[in-house]
Amino acid sequence: MSLSWLVTGFLIIAVLLVGYMAFLFWTDPEKGLRETTHRREILPSVLADRYTAFAVLGLGMIAFGDYPIITVYFLAGTIMGLADGAIYARAGHPHMKHTVSGLLSLLAMLVTAVAWATTGAGV
16 A cells, blocks of 8 residues: 555545534534533633644645645635634624635635636645
């Protein structure tokens, strides 16, 4: 087995696990908390490490990324920002910071996709 197949296998496992956790939280948040053993009172610290992880991914995009993966990075930001904005808006809470973040990520994604389409995969 080549290392690229092994890496792909790890990615598939990660996608399945994270996808399962996302499904749990979207469909039954209480079950999601139980299954992931997250605690409500510690969620601000969890969010801190999540934001740190996305900043590290962004640094990786700057150092090693190419347009396809940067496009996906901004797609993830679009999903998070717009979904968070919608969740807060539906609950009657301020949402503009989240919504604007999602829209700016969408703009960045579109610019990156155009750069990819017109110049190729490299940065």
